[in-house]
Amino acid sequence: MALKIVKGSIDRMFDKNLQDLVRGIRNHKEDEAKYISTCIDEIKQELKQDNIAVKANAVCKLTYLQMLGYDVSWAAFNIVEVMSSSKFTYKRIGYLAASQCFHESTDVIMLTTNQIRKDLSSPNQYDTGVALTGLSCFVTPDLARDLANDIMTLMSHTKPYIRKKAVLIMYKVFLKYPESLRPAFPRLKEKLEDPDPGVQSAAVNVICELARRNPKNYLSLAPLFFKLMTSSTNNWVLIKIIKLFGALTPLEPRLGKKLIEPLTNLIHRIYLFFSQILHHLSAITLVCFSWLIAFLFFITVLISLSSGMPNHSASIQLCVQKLRILIEDSDQNLKYLGLLAMSKILKTHPKSVQSHKDLILQCLDDKDESIRLRALDLLYGMVSKKNLMEIVKKLMLHVDKAEGTTYRDELLTKIIDICSQSNYQYITNFEWYISILVELTRLEGTRHGHLIASQMLDVAIRVKAIRVFAVAQMATLLDNAHMLTGNTQRNGICEVLYAAAWICGEFSEHLENPMETLEAMLRPKVATLPGHIQAVYVQNAAKLFATVLKSQEGNTDSTTAQEASQLMIDRLPLFVQSANLEVQERASCILQLVKYIQKLQQKDVEVSEEVCALFAGELNPVAPKAQKKVPIPDGLDLDAWINEPPSESESEDEQPKAIFSKEEPKHSRPRHTEVDEKELARRREARKQEQANNPFYIKASPSSQKVYQETPGVEHIPVVQIDLSVPLKVPGLPMSDQYVKLEEERRQKERAEKKKKDKKKRKEKRSGRGKKHDSGPESEEDITPAHMVDIVTEEMPENALPSDDDERDPADPHKALDIDLDKPLADSEKLPVRSHRAAEVLKSPAEDEEGENVSSLEPKKKSSKEKREKKKDKDKDRKVKMLFESGLSEAKSSKHKKKKQKREKEDKEKKKKKKHHHHHHHHGDKGGEESVQNGTVEEEEPLPAYDIQGNLQDGSQVVVSVIFENKCDSFLKSMEFNVLDSLNSKLQRPEGSGPHDSLTIPFQLPPGVSNEARFVFTVQSIIMPQKLKGTLTFIVKNEESSTHEKLDFKLHFTCTSYLITTPCYSDAFAKLLESGDLKSSSIRLEGVNMPFHHLLARICFHHHFSVVERIDSCASMYSRSIQGHHVCLLVKISSQTVSVDAKCDEPTLLGNVLDEIKQTFSQC
């Protein structure tokens, strides 16, 4: 039976493709989730099959399911398998799935490096294309580093399609691996002049995107872009370039002058075009979007021009007029775009937009929220001292009318933005502003309570003149706190009470009746507020108490003071029991303090002074960036440990403690849900008491009381008082409208007075007419603030560092790309060329000795052994690159002895077979030679060693390619390369030459130049690693002399370098293991402290293996030697021990490979 089911499902799975899945999902509307879960089970089955077509089909379906929101990360490894299929149709599916499902933290990405590299170098341009496109979706810093060089090569591909894609992906590579920008930039620059327009526009795209963020580094490209701008006919490219110039001109004023002419032409061209079209079209419809595009393009041009250019006010005026037509149009899209363009013009030409205020205000009434929001944006830039009150009044009306909290919240923030912009520049009357803020508190359900609160605090602290008024307002607010808290929906707004309480407390000397406010702050209802607000209440109640005592000082009748103490003592216990630690702590401190004071009072001791001293001193506003700008004093190292960090074992011991203390600091914003039973009971009690005391409370009928007790969950919803949701006037609060009227009157009066004065003046002095503002509408400067307002600036630390206001978001990836591109490339700046990942090669002592044994003229070499292969590459030759660098400089005084700086980098590659080239790098450290001169020893710093990469061609040949780099200031010529042949490996020499003859290198090296030469080696047996010693001789020639020099090196052929990555499917793998031809061996690695996938990636990478299958912490891997030996590994990890069981048909080879693997891991 079960078999039947299995069989049936197997039958089905073969013919269910994406179409069937889509249809199936559609036919199972009722139980979609169930259907999909069976589908996923089927897909899991399919993925277990060895047939790649079935797998690809499964992955294709997974891509669809992923799109529907199902998690398919479990199939990541299968996706990689499909990606590595040799058939394009499947590969494409794999890459598509990868681009959809992979992201930076997907760990299997590490395994794809070599696959992607292979695809990038594929002869089929669509393989390359699909790899590039996929890569742009999931590139990680590691991939970017490893592949940067390959992609850079592709930028010069013969096919424009590939060039274009490569240029575009470079942008992502720069973002992930900023070091690549400088080495790659020259080539990117070349692409600006690519014959193919697609490539060209891609390059413009990338460079403009980079330059937009860091314009100053791209100034040197201005001439090139200038040329492009005058020659290009592609509008999008033009827009990009013009935008770029917009960013560049402020940095280089001369540019602006140069640009005038071509841009004027351009404007003229477009202007003609668009005025013609406009002429023919009476009604603009969406159909003629090309018109619109041209028009908006025109505006873009104008705006970018205006930053560094002479005025185009006439054309701007015209633009604005045309925009008005757009905005008045009935088509909503046009209206939106018109407003958008208008807001762009507003930034540079506020004056020309301001005259259309009526239109903008009209748009606020639009039924479409998007349009209203755009109009709001415009308003922000249109306010002036003169019209601020009027505009805000309009907005307040809208607030009242607005439906939907989002829009209302948006209005609220806009009002506050508009008013507070540029340090309250446009506010002439702060009393008005405070009353606006107070009015805003009546908004229901706003999320922006704390925004209002922070504005209140800011104004009260910074505008000293307003404090009396503000305190009075806040006291009223506190008194009417129930209006704000009465409705649970209004919870966001209760933040305002925080500000109110603090202002009343801090500036309590301005309070008319502190006693009343004190009473208001200690009402039992306060206990329902969020904890952080209660804490402020308690603290400020203490401040108020101090003020009350002070006001009663010297008063013979001490009843008021005593009443105050009694009030505190009566009410504070409520807070002492608070669940919030902050509230509790403050309340109990203050309670004890007041009890003590009461005792003193009863003995008629004057205490007010001492109590006031508790809160003496003024708090000044501190600028938000002040802390950052404090200069670091000399000799202070912020990175140094103050105490050495405890060792790990210690911290483990302390763990229980840590857990305990972790639980503590959660008290800052407790939620009501944390309240325990006891607390609930207490609150219930308190509430009952409160209800009893509250004459307005409608007592629940007995029956409802029962229900109430049966549902404890509802209990912390404050019992509803009669809620009048109609906007109530908070009694006693003045309305902002009154201020508008008052202000108007005041201004009129002022104007009248001024006129009088002016008249007088004119009488006195006729020449006084020159005064700017004697007639006509009042100008900005005329409006005097209602109060003499002193806006306290926020404090900055003394000797603050010079402002760096353009600080960007540290998370912005472009920050890392702020790189000087004009500096010549340094030697160290190379894209990693498939090299050893690290130069931190371990040096075995034996080798060091070896190095030192070489005569002092030869640079020391280290590390032949430690070449580690970094990348597995499949089908390339093996080259040995030898980066040879010799810096020779003659010592000034002694001629016979030279101080030489030689470095050599050898990159070796071995290879067999003819066609493929595979890089193999060795890093060889060469200490420079030592030379004793005047008693000093100069030693060359070790170089990053040499790299190997290898690959197979035929079973007996290895090609070694060597890069020679001249690092000195002299000319190198007559270079000859020789290697001491061993029995096993021989350097192939031209026919007719003897077995020990040197090969002449067919080039010379001027200073600073590098070049590459290749040598072919014949290898007999590959089962043992070996080293070949060699010598390079050359002539160093400089102005004075030429000397003969010699450099020894070693080429190291590891067994690993004879392996080539070969994919293997699990069925073939299983057969291989079963065949019984293989000998086995195993090693154990202790203390490997890395995640398993890293471990696998490392083996793949360094030793040219590929993963066949991975199940949890166990994986099988495969590789093949150039002579066809199979090498199979089974890697398991448990805790920190890795066991590698290996099988191979050649035990010696296996032993050596395992040794090399072991060494790789002993080094990390």
Place this chain on the structure above:
Amino acid sequence: MIKFLLMVNQQGQTRLSRYFEPVELNRRAAQEAAVVRCCLSRNKEQCSFVEYQDFKLVYRQYAALYVVVGVSHTENELSIFELIQNFVEVLDRYFSRVRLNQIMFHLDSVHIILDEMIQNGHIVETNKNRILAPLTAINKMADG
């Protein structure tokens, strides 16, 4: 920069989605639903541009198909608006009168078209012939 492109039907079911910035799966579903709801709830008298949290939505309706694009605030709305039109025209040409079914059944082709038009979240190609050229070549290759 373009953050994502969605194709949804009138019932709000996603027919194609493409993200140019990785979004966490759980969040994505919720966000997608909210975005789609936001667009579908708008009537024809409202404009095609909506502000949604920290990004903007540009959408167009073609019969039962909605194309919704989420972009960052720096992106030009009009160019995206035109991109959608262009994209649909390309699909129309490729499928010779596109229907929703075709989009679903040939997801990979649609994705290739998108890849040609948008990379790194930026518009990179608008010419219809150039967009379709690789796809036709690939199809030929797969057939042959």
